[in-house]
Amino acid sequence: MSEENSIQTPPRGTVVKADGPPLLEVVDVRHGMFGPAGSGDTSGYGGLVTTVVLPGPSQRPYGGWFDEVVDVLAEVLDEGPGYDAAVEAVVIDRGELTLHVVAEHLVTVCQALRDDPDLRFELSLGVSGVHYPLDEHRELHSVMHLVSVTHGRRLRVEVSVDDADPHIPSTTSVYPTNDWHERETFDFFGIVFDGHPGLSRILMPDDWAGHPQRKDYPLSGIPVEFKGATVPPADERRAYR
Amino acid sequence: MSTPTPPDGTPAHSTTGLHDDDMVGIPIYESVGDDWSDIAAEAARLGEERIVVNMGPQHPSTHGVLRLMLEIDGETVTEARAGIGYLHSGIEKTMEYRTWAQGVTLCTRMDYLGPLFQESAYCLAVEKLLDVADDVPERASVIRVLVMELNRISSHLVFLGTGGNEMGATTVMMLAFEAREDVLKVLEAITGLRMNHGYVRPGGVAQDVPADIVTYVRSKVANVRKYMRGLEDLMLENPILKLRMKETGYLSMAACMALGVTGPLLRATGLPYDVRKTEPYCGYETYDFDIPTATEGDNYARMMVRIEELYQSLLLVEQACDRLEATVGAPVMIEDKKIGWPAQMSVGPDGQGQSPENVKRILGTSMEGLVHHFKLVTEGFRVPPGQVWQTIEHARGTMGVHVVSDGGTKPYRAHFRDPSFNNLQATAVICEGGQVADVVVSVASIDPVLGGVDR
Numbered sequence A: 001m002s003e004e005n006s007i008q009t010p011p012r013g014t015v016v017k018a019d020g021p022p023l024l025e026v027v028d029v030r031h032g033m034f035g036p037a038g039s040g041d042t043s044g045y046g047g048l049v050t051t052v053v054l055p056g057p058s059q060r061p062y063g064g065w066f067d068e069v070v071d072v073l074a075e076v077l078d079e080g081p082g083y084d085a086a087v088e089a090v091v092i093d094r095g096e097l098t099l100h101v102v103a104e105h106l107v108t109v110c111q112a113l114r115d116d117p118d119l120r121f122e123l124s125l126g127v128s129g130v131h132y133p134l135d136e137h138r139e140l141h142s143v144m145h146l147v148s149v150t151h152g153r154r155l156r157v158e159v160s161v162d163d164a165d166p167h168i169p170s171t172t173s174v175y176p177t178n179d180w181h182e183r184e185t186f187d188f189f190g191i192v193f194d195g196h197p198g199l200s201r202i203l204m205p206d207d208w209a210g211h212p213q214r215k216d217y218p219l220s221g222i223p224v225e226f227k228g229a230t231v232p233p234a235d236e237r238r239a240y241r
Numbered sequence B: 001m002s003t004p005t006p007p008d009g010t011p012a013h014s015t016t017g018l019h020d021d022d023m024v025g026i027p028i029y030e031s032v033g034d035d036w037s038d039i040a041a042e043a044a045r046l047g048e049e050r051i052v053v054n055m056g057p058q059h060p061s062t063h064g065v066l067r068l069m070l071e072i073d074g075e076t077v078t079e080a081r082a083g084i085g086y087l088h089s090g091i092e093k094t095m096e097y098r099t100w101a102q103g104v105t106l107c108t109r110m111d112y113l114g115p116l117f118q119e120s121a122y123c124l125a126v127e128k129l130l131d132v133a134d135d136v137p138e139r140a141s142v143i144r145v146l147v148m149e150l151n152r153i154s155s156h157l158v159f160l161g162t163g164g165n166e167m168g169a170t171t172v173m174m175l176a177f178e179a180r181e182d183v184l185k186v187l188e189a190i191t192g193l194r195m196n197h198g199y200v201r202p203g204g205v206a207q208d209v210p211a212d213i214v215t216y217v218r219s220k221v222a223n224v225r226k227y228m229r230g231l232e233d234l235m236l237e238n239p240i241l242k243l244r245m246k247e248t249g250y251l252s253m254a255a256c257m258a259l260g261v262t263g264p265l266l267r268a269t270g271l272p273y274d275v276r277k278t279e280p281y282c283g284y285e286t287y288d289f290d291i292p293t294a295t296e297g298d299n300y301a302r303m304m305v306r307i308e309e310l311y312q313s314l315l316l317v318e319q320a321c322d323r324l325e326a327t328v329g330a331p332v333m334i335e336d337k338k339i340g341w342p343a344q345m346s347v348g349p350d351g352q353g354q355s356p357e358n359v360k361r362i363l364g365t366s367m368e369g370l371v372h373h374f375k376l377v378t379e380g381f382r383v384p385p386g387q388v389w390q391t392i393e394h395a396r397g398t399m400g401v402h403v404v405s406d407g408g409t410k411p412y413r414a415h416f417r418d419p420s421f422n423n424l425q426a427t428a429v430i431c432e433g434g435q436v437a438d439v440v441v442s443v444a445s446i447d448p449v450l451g452g453v454d455r
Helices: A066-078 A103-115 A178-189 B034-046 B091-095 B103-107 B115-130 B138-166 B170-191 B213-235 B239-245 B253-258 B299-326 B356-365 B367-378 B419-431 B436-446 B450-454
Strands: A026-031 A049-053 A087-093 A096-101 A123-131 A140-148 A153-161 A167-169 A192-194 B051-055 B067-073 B076-083 B345-348 B351-354 B386-394 B397-405 B413-417
Touching: A066 A087, A066 A096, A066 A103, A096 A103, A096 B386, A103 A140, A103 A153, A103 A167, A123 A178, A123 B397, A123 B413, A140 A178, A140 B397, A153 A167, A153 B386, A178 A192, A178 B419, B067 B419, B067 B436, B076 B419, B076 B436, B091 B103, B091 B413, B103 B115, B103 B413, B115 B138, B115 B386, B115 B397, B115 B413, B138 B170, B138 B213, B138 B299, B138 B436, B170 B213, B213 B299, B239 B299, B239 B436, B253 B419, B299 B436, B345 B356, B351 B356, B356 B367, B397 B419, B413 B419, B419 B436, B419 B450
Parallel strands: A096 A153, A167 A192
Antiparallel strands: A026 A049, A087 A096, A123 A140, A140 A153, B051 B067, B067 B076, B345 B351, B386 B397, B397 B413
């Protein structure tokens, strides 16, 4: 992405924290609508600029049981690192609760979510990653989904890290099930889970170079037999944007 | 346990084997690989007599290309590890470069014994992301329940059949696969295909069920019941089966929760956790069915839970049939023309294809309609930015779909939490300390499908 494509104005939903990087939900800025970039534009749609913004932090009241869970979590966390230090933002979108948690306090938050009788998110449904190359210093997101069988609730814990230093503490001590899921996330995104008992590739071969699910992972084209041509990689083909 | 040696000191093998002196000039082939040389080096360092058996990835009892690394002491398994990834095909990555509707075609190929579960879970997630979950027609939801429950039956029948086959009971496999054939015939009549259906679409289903399907399903359900009775007669009181399955492969409820193991394995420990009841989707809360459980937590209990589930699924299929009869002619695709796939298939003399009436209507009545059709098929629909998590009760446990949209015509990220991927983590817990022969039964009781594990 070149310099001119960078975001000019803070988009809707952006929250700037007093200390630390702004909590950007911008995941992409798209130019044009269809076809290859850089060629002559005859449609007029080539000048279209779309800023893609994910739903931003929500304000209280969150509604339903969300307030209660966040209150109890704040109470438990304030005995330790403090709620404000551990939880960056609470996002309510499409009826789902997402807690954006600071990486260094992830294990404490998970422990609280699992062990407090009023929270009791005892079942983890695994970890996966999402790569947002434009979310500066927060490019790699690790997403965990927790279920409370006791209370019939579910929430999402999201942790964002800098691509240059992709370290997140492993939650296998709290949720042993995250073992393979964290290996998969490491395999596909290169997020290093510190304290994981055996962080190695799981689906790709051990000697594989790169992390395939990242957006900057180079895709290969397909050579066309007899013609000497190549079908371009999937991300360079003419497509709707 | 060590190999018994006769008193005279000769080893108890049928041949004495070669001595080192006889080996001169004979080429020796050794299997050398990254991890194997490590294992060999460690074994040499420990200086113990240690046997590491590599079971799979090409082994008939591993349900695909699962590699089990077993450290054995005599007949006892002291360590068991599962190696996966042999069937990884990058489906999740590929989905990021295809439209939302095309995603169905890709995710159906993950767990090839439960294609309709992936399709339904993915479509429910996309609908949630589009915020149109309430606009999906009731008949479409009924059809989804019907095909998912039929799929659960066919999947559990494969578990029973292959599980029996692995214990040497070929008749069990024959019966189970014959019963499965009946279920697949129904699915073929509805979707046109026996597997990789691509039938459930965002907004509804690809097409309505054939007119006479309810009669057909009812006749096949009766057949399946008949086969099930035969299977039960063969299996449940069979002393060999009971000896091999009872009190083997034990997994407690606490271990299940810690390892995130769901589905029949969790229910076999006594916890009636089923997403169809706790987080209902497709209107499951309006159906009358039970969640079967057992308390033993062993291989036999898991089999019993699956058999009971099969009967519950048959009940659900019958209820879905009643509702299909009551909603004949109702739409099966969302009304919103910006989302609903406009194609209609029909069976002609040369097989299944586009319905000529539908093509005639689109081409003959409205230029706008034609443009819409073209745009919807080539560009697809746009989904507002955001992320959702949708869970459904897969035949093998809780399946979760995490879909992220950036507002484009393609998923920004689609992640499938496949239940067998997660449940395979329990391999070590249920195999270690048991016999080598129990490994086959215990791994079968997890019922892993490697297409889903490796995706």
